[in-house]
Amino acid sequence: MKTIDKAWQPEKFEENLYQRWEKAGYFKPEVNPGGEPFSIIMPPPNANGSLHIGHAVFVTLEDIMIRYARLKGKAALWLPGADHAGFETQVVFEKKLEKEGKSRFQIPRDELYQMMWDFTQENKKAMEAQLKKLGASCDWQREKFTLDPDIIKIVYETFKKLYDDGLAYRAFRLVNWCPKHQTSLSDLEVKYEERQDPLYYIKYGPITVATTRPETMFGDVAIAVNPNDEGYKDLIGKSVPLPLTDRDIPVIADEAVDMKFGTGAVKVTPAHDPTDFEIGQRHGLEILAVIDDRGRLANLEQAKAKPQIIERLSGKRTAEARALVAEELDELVEKRNENYLHSVGVCYKCQSVIEPLPREQWFIAVNKPGKSGKILAKDALKVVKDGRVKFVTKRFEKIFTHWMENIRDWNISRQIVWGIRIPAWYCQNCSNEVATDITYGAAVKEGTIPGRISKISGKPIVTEGEKPEKCPDCGCADLVSDPDVFDTWFSSGQWPFAALQTTKPSDFEKFYPTSVMETGWDILFFWVARMIMLGLYVTDKVPFKHVFLHGLVRDKDRQKMSKSKGNVINPLGVAEQYGTDAVRMALVFGVAAGNDVIISEEKIRGMRNFANKIWNASRYVILRVSEGDLKTGVIGTDKLSDLDFIEGGKHTVENQRMLNEHESLKKETTRLLSDFKFSLAGEKLYDYFWHTFADIYIEETKIYFDKHSDEQIKKNTKKALVKVLSETLIMLHPFMPFVTEAVWQELREISPDLVESIMIAEWPK
RNA sequence: GGCCGCUUAGCUCAGUUGGUAGAGCGUCGCAUUCACAUUGCGAAUGUCACAGGUUCAAGUCCUGUAGCGGCCACCA
Secondary structure (H helix, E strand, O other): OOEEOOOOHHHHHHHHHHHHHOOOOOOOHHHHHOEEEEEEEOOOOOOOOOOOOOHHHHHHHHHHHHHHHHHHHOEEEEEEEEEEHHHHHHHHHHHHHHHHOOOHHHOOOHHHHHOOOOOHHHHHHHHHHHHHHOOOOOHHHHHOOOOOHHHHHHHHHHHHHHHHHHOEEEEEEEEEEOOOOOOOOOHHHHHEEEEEEEEEEEOOEEEEEEEEEHHHHHHHEEEOOOOOHHHHHHHHOOOOEOEEEEEEEEEEEOOOOOOOOOOOOOEOOOOOOOOHHHHHHOOOOOOOOEEOOOOOOOOOOOOOOOOOHHHHHOOOOOHHHHHHHHHHHHHEEEEEEEEEEEEEEEEOOOOOOOOEEEEEEEOOOOOOOOOOOOHHHHHHHHHHHHHHOOEEEOHHHHHHHHHHHHHOOEOEOOOOOOOOOOOOOOOOOOOOOOOOEEEEEOOOOOOOOOOOOOOOOOOOOOOOOOOOOOOOOOOOOOOOOOOOOEHHHHHHOOOOHHHHOOOOHHHHHHHHHEEEEEHHHHHHHHHHHHHHHHHHHHHHHOOOEEEEEEOOOOOOOEEEEOOOOOOOHHHHHHHHHHOOOHHHHHHHHOOOOOOOEOOOOOHHHHHHHHHHHHHHHHHHHHHHHHHOOOOOOOOOOOOOOOOOOOOOOOHHHHHHHHHHHHHHHHHHHHHHHOOOOHHHHHHHHHHHHHHHHHHHHHOOOOOHHHHHOOHHHHHHHHHHHHHHHHHHHHHHHHOOHHHHHHOOOOOHEEEEOOOOHHHOOOOOO
């Protein structure tokens, strides 16, 4: 005697169902061998923590797309992965070390790398379990990690290709330096804050200059004025004394100087200010650095500072030095504008003020043609304009275009250990900068990372290119490797093709370009833009045909979720409490594409109620059709062998109306899903199932099950119930995979023609 | 400074090619051993920010105004 539970109990089903699906191979594209390829590369979550509610959004949306495609008979591949996440992870790990009273600067490079390797592997494992809990139907056998040796090999090949093409180059430039993390950052990783600081007016002999940063004056190499500024005409070409030092600096003329700002004269510090750097380049000025890696005054001897100044200021942090310099200058400070409002660049992770420092680093040229004729930014703009890459919410296309049109060269060197080591070597003898002849194929150097053996190649994993035998310029073997690692986005920018080229031999051929890239709009520039540029550059094809961007998750008061505000919803926690289906549905319901996702526990509870509604309405159908006992839930023995209606059979008007409405629902839902309108499709199904199928139709059937004795009508009504229910379940399945499958299995008891799993059912036509 | 978006029921938001305003949560009344109280039935609440315009018809298209939010930008 089989019974059916009175309520939907997700905890009783979810884990088992997921395991069954995975074991049956349903997550693999091979379940639909002849199907049209459909592919999504999962944005690999950072392996430095656990999944948060934002991850649940992408899992839900991508799983909806994949399950829908699979039900439509496509060979649907969802390729999972995890990201080592370079700097991000190192920041997390450094915090962890700090709590233990340690500093990363005390730990040898290889040892630190090893520690972080273990750290990310642990996180990765936990994240995989969490993705499964959320019902992600991705192909785990194709899972990739951004530090897999075969991925590193591809990243090296790309770098080499860019280098040979003249698009990856090493240059001595001003970079964004975080003095806390002691690494450079890309322009995107610098945030700007409005601040009020004093603006000092300082007398340099006959000229007064205005500055917010008097402490950089030791690096001054000139005074610049606008060539059209009558007031300074006579001074151009003359020299003025640099206070607190024993040297003079020239007065030069440059168009970049705004006559109306301050006194119309600027101190020029090429080593510590981007505009000044450019002025310096134009006039061939010395780059005199007086701030070190830790953001402290240094090199004051070379700057010819007076001895007592060197004594007093060397090693002082810039903020502290600022006040001290003002003090030393004394009456040379003509006046101070105390509350000058300006924006200051800070590190996006630690809010330390960014110091522009001159450093030798690797850059990617984005606006200039390579020898190949390719221009990264321009080519990327073109494919978007052509519609070869379509943004699902059109407005992001404008944002993308605007950014891409104003993009500047990209600094990819990071002075950290966690990441892919830049495979470049420098000759010690011929002082010739670069001797980078990268042999990437055998990316192996014994003992670099002790004890770390690749599962794939069986060789030790390293993050360095193989050392070239000799310098191509002078022939010596005295080569040293670049100590830096790549910006993590340089490797993740290659993710779609790199991942597909390293899973199965035919995957790239079959699944690239991928169908959809679904991710958060906050990484539109960081990631999506770079994927388009690099994907196009390396493969000559776009990496994806559609970009679907989702927003930020906020609470019901529109507040961003954060640990400090205490409004964080842990997706796994609420999934445990209300069921995964409820969480998933709550994350798409009422959310327009690209908009922020507003979530609250009440909303999740509402969707839990819906899951229960599905369960109970189905329970009713199963008990009715099988002639079971509605009260106890004991399923009867009657079965429906096929769902075709009896020839010439009679239908009640209610049946007929129901079947008609169901037909239009199918059309509508299919259209909405194909159009990426997940929210509308979900709402439609919700409304239909609850307020039409359950509230109206089922209620109507009660009447004629009780009152009519016509067997043919009864039979047709049963068939209509099962047909409408089973097809609606299939349509709901992408949204709520667990309850729909659980019900499907019960339904098979009374309708044996249904396929063994709803996952491999056919999308209703 | 440039660009983008938002303004619809008490709250949070949908609204698909312009065709008599919707959902979730909440509120009020009634029902209750009949699939489901994780329920059913019924009810209330909106000059769709404001001002113009196009149209037979505008929440939906155009122009302007106000408020809010976001992104980008090297102002010493």
